[in-house]
Amino acid sequence: MKEIRFFRRRKGKAIKSSKMKLLEDLLPRLKPVLPEAGSFFEMENFFGIHPREVWLEVGFGGGEHIAELALRNKDVGFLGAEPFLNGVVSLLAHLNGSHHERTRNTELSEDRVDNVRIWPDDVRDLFPFLKDGTFRRVFVLFPDPWPKARHAERRFINQANLVHLHRLLSDDGRLYVATDVPEYADWALEQVEMSQLFEKENENTAVPPDDWVPTRYEQKGIKAGRSPIYLILKKKDKSLK
Numbered sequence: 001m002k003e004i005r006f007f008r009r010r011k012g013k014a015i016k017s018s019k020m021k022l023l024e025d026l027l028p029r030l031k032p033v034l035p036e037a038g039s040f041f042e043m044e045n046f047f048g049i050h051p052r053e054v055w056l057e058v059g060f061g062g063g064e065h066i067a068e069l070a071l072r073n074k075d076v077g078f079l080g081a082e083p084f085l086n087g088v089v090s091l092l093a094h095l096n097g098s099h100h101e102r103t104r105n106t107e108l109s110e111d112r113v114d115n116v117r118i119w120p121d122d123v124r125d126l127f128p129f130l131k132d133g134t135f136r137r138v139f140v141l142f143p144d145p146w147p148k149a150r151h152a153e154r155r156f157i158n159q160a161n162l163v164h165l166h167r168l169l170s171d172d173g174r175l176y177v178a179t180d181v182p183e184y185a186d187w188a189l190e191q192v193e194m195s196q197l198f199e200k201e202n203e204n205t206a207v208p209p210d211d212w213v214p215t216r217y218e219q220k221g222i223k224a225g226r227s228p229i230y231l232i233l234k235k236k237d238k239s240l241k
């Protein structure tokens with residue numbers, strides 16, 4: 001069966017020409033070049049550092065979360081996937097240190113954050129090219145809830161993606177899912193239980209994990225009076241199923 005694509009939009013407001021320069025000059029240096037079908041992407045020499053582990057963020061939005069995590073964990077390699085082009089530009093500006101500069105300086109900065117790599121598209125396109133156990137942590141934060149029952153198959157936390165993420169996480173890996181839509185949290189937990197591939201590790205899902213970096217959506221939701229729900233999912237050993 002052909003997989004459906006389900007992005008609301010790939011590009012929002014017009015991207016300023018100064019920011020286009022980041023897309024043209026910086027993105028090509030940070031974007032994986034996939035090998036031919038059937039081969040694996042070599043992660044080893046992909047980062048500006050030799051990372052002690054690699055973390056994935058699915059749907060990084062404006063990139064604030066992954067950029068801050070990368071600053072706090074300089075020995076970790078980060079891969080972020082986001083098909084929304086304005087979000088990609090925003091992350092590039094964060095990494096380049098040019099986000100808040102009045103001068104809109106988009107010359108490539110020498111001391112830019114160099115432990116983040118970007119897949120500017122659907123993360124699922126990467127899955128077949130990645131080796132088992134590639135990631136120590138995977139973040140799926142405030143995914144599109146697709147509240148209508150007829151759109152349920154579009155929700156990112158589903159059986160097919162849980163199988164991929166289980167394979168791609170290391171044995172001691174963790175999947176972090178956060179949402180401020182209680183029905184989505186229930187759905188995600190049902191999917192997890194059905195898969196028998198993960199188990200919820202945290203008792204109190206109203207409290208963010210240690211060292212949590214809030215995302216843009218999360219902050220907006222809190223301001224609007226919504227309460228985030230945090231799920232820390234521990235990988236189960238498949239052989240014990």
Ligand SMILES: C[S@@+](CC[C@H](N)C(=O)[O-])C[C@H]1O[C@@H](n2cnc3c(N)ncnc32)[C@H](O)[C@@H]1O
Pocket residue numbers: 007058059060061062081082083084087121122123124141142143144156215216217218
């Ligand atoms: C509601 S936004 C949340 C953004 C960000 N995580 C935050 O909390 O601020 C969900 C994002 O997931 C992205 N997304 C949805 N499906 C995706 C996929 N298959 N691969 C990568 N990103 C995806 C969307 O483009 C969107 O930017």
